[in-house]
Structures are given as C-alpha cells and as structure tokens.
Amino acid sequence: MASSVSTPRLRRSAPGGETVEHDSRFDRRLTEILACATDVFYEKGYAAASVRDLSRATGMSLAGLYHYFDSKEKLLYLIQKQTFSTILERLRERLEGVTDPEQRVRIFIHNHLEYFLANKKAMKVFSHEADVLTGEAGSQVRAIKREYYRACIALVEDLGRAKGLEWGPAEVRIAVLSLFGMVNWIYTWHNPRTDADAGALSTQMADMFLQGILKRKKRTHKTTQS
Amino acid sequence: MASSVSTPRLRRSAPGGETVEHDSRFDRRLTEILACATDVFYEKGYAAASVRDLSRATGMSLAGLYHYFDSKEKLLYLIQKQTFSTILERLRERLEGVTDPEQRVRIFIHNHLEYFLANKKAMKVFSHEADVLTGEAGSQVRAIKREYYRACIALVEDLGRAKGLEWGPAEVRIAVLSLFGMVNWIYTWHNPRTDADAGALSTQMADMFLQGILKRKKRTHKTTQS
DNA sequence: GCCATATTCGAACGAACGTTCGAATTGTAT
DNA sequence: ATACAATTCGAACGTTCGTTCGAATATGGC
Known part of the structure; x- marks a missing residue:
C-alpha cells in the first residue's frame, strides 16, 4: 500500500521494509514513463501507438520498458x-x-x-x-x-x-x-x-x-x- | 459525378454511358461494405479494426474487398x-x-x-x-x-x-x-x-x-x- | 574491492498487419 | 456457345506489432 501507482511485476518486495529507497526509485521512473505514455497515447491514440513509439519517446530500449509494466x-x-x-x-x-x-x-x-x-x-x-x-x-x-x-x-x-x-x-x-x-x-x-x-x-x-x-x-x- | 460515393480505383468508366447498370451494381456493393465497415469501426475503433475484421464481417475475401477501395x-x-x-x-x-x-x-x-x-x-x-x-x-x-x-x-x-x-x-x-x-x-x-x-x-x-x-x-x- | 540486486539492452520470437497479384469465377450482351 | 469485362479469391509479399530472453551494465550496502 506504499505508493499508489506501482505494481511491480515480480517479487512482493523483500520481507523487511528496507527497500524503500529502491521502490521509490522504481516508482519515480514509472511515473516518468506514464507521463511519456500519456503524451504518446494522446497524440496517436492507444491502438495506433506502438510500444516502439514509447521507446523512442522515453529514450529507453524496448525491452527495458517491460521492466516497468506487464x-x-x-x-x-x-x-x-x-x-x-x-x-x-x-x-x-x-x-x-x-x-x-x-x-x-x-x-x-x-x-x-x-x-x-x-x-x-x-x-x-x-x-x-x-x-x-x-x-x-x-x-x-x-x-x-x-x-x-x-x-x-x-x-x-x-x-x-x-x-x-x-x-x-x-x-x-x-x-x-x-x-x-x-x-x-x-x-x-x-x-x-x-x-x-x-x-x-x-x-x-x-x-x-x-x-x-x-x-x-x-x-x-x-x-x-x- | 454520377453517384456520390463511388471512386472507382481504375478506369474512368468506358467512353459511352452504357455501363450504368454495372456502376450501380458496384455502388450498391460499396454501400454495403461501407455499412459493414461503419459497424466494425464503431465496435473496435478505426486503428484497432483490421481489414481482416472487415473481411469476416462482410463475408468477402480480403483481396475481394480491395476491388472497392484503395x-x-x-x-x-x-x-x-x-x-x-x-x-x-x-x-x-x-x-x-x-x-x-x-x-x-x-x-x-x-x-x-x-x-x-x-x-x-x-x-x-x-x-x-x-x-x-x-x-x-x-x-x-x-x-x-x-x-x-x-x-x-x-x-x-x-x-x-x-x-x-x-x-x-x-x-x-x-x-x-x-x-x-x-x-x-x-x-x-x-x-x-x-x-x-x-x-x-x-x-x-x-x-x-x-x-x-x-x-x-x-x-x-x-x-x-x- | 565485492556481492547481490535492480536496471537496461540487443536480438529475436511468432503473430498479425495492410496490401498486391495472377488466376478463377461470375455476369451480360451478342 | 462465345467473348469480354466485372467481380472474387487463395496465397503470398514485406513490415510492424507486442512480448520475451539471456546477457550486460549500473547501483548501493558491506
């Protein structure tokens, strides 16, 4: 219930609460990606926008993006x-x-x-x-x-x-x-x-x-x- | 200027006006296809709808459709x-x-x-x-x-x-x-x-x-x- | 320095995409 | 029946799609 937007693909996070810094780092990046994706979907429409368009817009590799969403x-x-x-x-x-x-x-x-x-x-x-x-x-x-x-x-x-x-x-x-x-x-x-x-x-x-x-x-x- | 919707892909029609029956036939079919396409675009959205979806909806083959539009x-x-x-x-x-x-x-x-x-x-x-x-x-x-x-x-x-x-x-x-x-x-x-x-x-x-x-x-x- | 973990990437997968082509089929007028 | 054009089709083209995988790189606690 820590941050509102994250839904990590794997691992329910380590038992202790020591990965706070890392989770926040993950969340910050995800938020950036969401903002970028919003732009791209706005311009081209969801169906017509490709994940490669996102890759171009974020400057991140295609595979790298999938670390942040399913x-x-x-x-x-x-x-x-x-x-x-x-x-x-x-x-x-x-x-x-x-x-x-x-x-x-x-x-x-x-x-x-x-x-x-x-x-x-x-x-x-x-x-x-x-x-x-x-x-x-x-x-x-x-x-x-x-x-x-x-x-x-x-x-x-x-x-x-x-x-x-x-x-x-x-x-x-x-x-x-x-x-x-x-x-x-x-x-x-x-x-x-x-x-x-x-x-x-x-x-x-x-x-x-x-x-x-x-x-x-x-x-x-x-x-x-x- | 005969019918409002047709834009035959090739041939400006034969010199005489004797292909009236054929043009009307072409137009009727095209109108059917437009109606079908409207349904499909309505349901899935233009970008997400594929020409193969149209093929399924009209019962016509993929290539056959392209006789009616570019x-x-x-x-x-x-x-x-x-x-x-x-x-x-x-x-x-x-x-x-x-x-x-x-x-x-x-x-x-x-x-x-x-x-x-x-x-x-x-x-x-x-x-x-x-x-x-x-x-x-x-x-x-x-x-x-x-x-x-x-x-x-x-x-x-x-x-x-x-x-x-x-x-x-x-x-x-x-x-x-x-x-x-x-x-x-x-x-x-x-x-x-x-x-x-x-x-x-x-x-x-x-x-x-x-x-x-x-x-x-x-x-x-x-x-x-x- | 070292190690475990988190992040990033190049390359590739199979599937689906829009479109084309030549042949087969239908329809119409002689 | 014959001939000619209009229509339809199966098969395939090259491209792009969403997604995956294993290897490489960055990060932060010891």
Whole structure:
C-alpha cells in the first residue's frame, strides 16, 4: 500500500521494509514513463501507438520498458486509474464543508474543468479510450467512473430538492450527461493560448448549465414534438 | 459525378454511358461494405479494426474487398464524408423558410440529434476518429466540419442580435462548443431502449441550452474567479 | 574491492498487419 | 456457345506489432 501507482511485476518486495529507497526509485521512473505514455497515447491514440513509439519517446530500449509494466494494456490501466482517482479525490476535498447546493454544483464543474485542462492529455486518453480495457482492469476503471457519475447526479438532485423543483430521474440523467458532454468535449477544441482558462470557463459553463436547469420551461412529460 | 460515393480505383468508366447498370451494381456493393465497415469501426475503433475484421464481417475475401477501395484510410474517408455531408444537407433543407431565430436554433439541435441517433455508429466513427485522416482527405472532412460549426455560430449570433443581447465572440464560441459537446457526447451513453428518442431529447436539450444562454447572468468580462 | 540486486539492452520470437497479384469465377450482351 | 469485362479469391509479399530472453551494465550496502 506504499505508493499508489506501482505494481511491480515480480517479487512482493523483500520481507523487511528496507527497500524503500529502491521502490521509490522504481516508482519515480514509472511515473516518468506514464507521463511519456500519456503524451504518446494522446497524440496517436492507444491502438495506433506502438510500444516502439514509447521507446523512442522515453529514450529507453524496448525491452527495458517491460521492466516497468506487464503489457501495453496495463499501461493504459495505470494511466486511467491514476487520472480518475485523483479527480474524484480532489472533488471530495473541495466539497467538504460546502453546504449550498448551487455552490456544490459549481465546485463540481470547476474541479472537473481545472483538472481537465491541467491534465488535458491524460483526460483525453481517459475519455477517448474509455472502453478499451477488458476484464478486471476495465471493471475497476468503470467503477470509478460510475462513482463519479453518481456523485454528480446526487449534487443535481440535491439542488432540485433545495429549489423545490420536480425533476424525474430521466430529466436529471439527461441534464447530468449533457453537462458531462459539455465539459468532456473540451479536449477537442480548447487552445490554452487563445481560449479562456479553467476559472472563466467553469464560470460561464456553470452559469449556462444552472440557468438551463433551474429556469427550465414546464413541459408535459409526454414526448410530443413536431 | 454520377453517384456520390463511388471512386472507382481504375478506369474512368468506358467512353459511352452504357455501363450504368454495372456502376450501380458496384455502388450498391460499396454501400454495403461501407455499412459493414461503419459497424466494425464503431465496435473496435478505426486503428484497432483490421481489414481482416472487415473481411469476416462482410463475408468477402480480403483481396475481394480491395476491388472497392484503395486503402483502409480511404474507407474511413468515404464513411466520414458521406455521413457529414448528409447531416449538413438536411440541416439546410430544414432551415429553409424558417425565420424565427430561436426556432432555427431548435431545428439545428433537432436535426443533429435525429441524425445522430439514427446513424449513431457512423457519427461515433466521425466524432471519435476526427483527426485520423491526413492530406487531401483530411482537409476535405475538416472543411465540412468547419462549415457546420460556422453555421451553428451564425444561428446563435442571429439569436443574440434578435434578443438584443451583447455576446462577445468568445462567449458565442464557448456556448456553441458546449452545445456540440452536449449533443456529440450522446454516443457514449444513449441506450435506445431506455432513453428518450430524438424528439424528446432535442426538446430538453434545446430548452436547457436556450435558457442557459438567454437568461444568463451578467458578469464582468474580467476573469475574476475565486 | 565485492556481492547481490535492480536496471537496461540487443536480438529475436511468432503473430498479425495492410496490401498486391495472377488466376478463377461470375455476369451480360451478342 | 462465345467473348469480354466485372467481380472474387487463395496465397503470398514485406513490415510492424507486442512480448520475451539471456546477457550486460549500473547501483548501493558491506
């Protein structure tokens, strides 16, 4: 349970705890490789990126890389898990102590955008290669994602309750998924030199989203649409 | 200029116009193959899908497929170009004669969602493999995309003018790109059996979007955000 | 210095990739 | 039936893929 990201291929580490320096060394190098791999996956996409591309990007030999991970798929898993665990963890920290429902939704959006723009490449790799992973690794990543989704659903439901609005589950679902679309789509267009930063962006998007769901037109729930 | 999708590999067709039946036959088969390829690209992603997967899906031999296209990349080009040309064409038809700015924005959203849900796989392939194509083919596809983006920008600007609202270019840009995010993200979550159809979805999303941009809070244009 | 351990590497493995080619087969008009 | 073009195919091309292995090199405690 020492470091979050390492999963040494062999040996559960020596009985004593004396290899701390070595484990940390291993972890530091692995982190470097993960950062490099994130870049490469971002540029070429996971499937099209080869381990030889990684070798070129890191300056390490092909075989040398495999000292740090079992397979290319495991590498994607490590990136995705670390990325999304972090954003969820930060969200929890920032929500702590804040009780106003509207402010809590704003915090969600701000947290997401800030992390998204600061880790644009990792977040693209996460979003874009969402269902590549299979088996246990895929289940774990999907579980974190579902947790994040549920957290946002809860925030919006709380807001609706506080404002005395009657939203059905379907309406909340669509509103939240629309919000996810808004914020996740950013990696396709955001240019850090010309576009606003996370603060301004999250303010505008939060205004838009909140006005959109709070001042919504009353409609019959029948789906009558010309 | 006969049929929209065919680009025979060789021979510009015989001098006379007597091979009409044959060309149509060729085109019908190619359309089948494009549909199959769309499915396969949708399931596995363009890079991870092999021509052998296509061979399996179509029931045609590996070499036989190459009678219909030059390369795997050209196949992606044909899918993307046809898909997005159609959605743009339909948008133009539907906007014709409608003058109310708000209604025109609603038509944009409805058109997009309807086509998106009816051709979910093709649209995912379009969205997901947006910048795979290079060279001439890539330029063409990007040009159509830019045209579509500009059309939406114009619709929103018209709406703002009609309502007497003072939106800067940056605000319009972010609003439109947020809208694109909302509607394009759908392929990641929409389940036709449990989620609403295009009509109901576009109504809810249009309500949300329009309320969001029309009833927006006044803010100073400085990016002051805690 | 020495030893055990951790790290790195060159070289190679079999498999799968996109694509090609010449022959076999089908379809159509005479 | 014959002839000609359109279509389909089996087999193979050279390349690149993810991964492995055993040997070499660096590292740090004695």
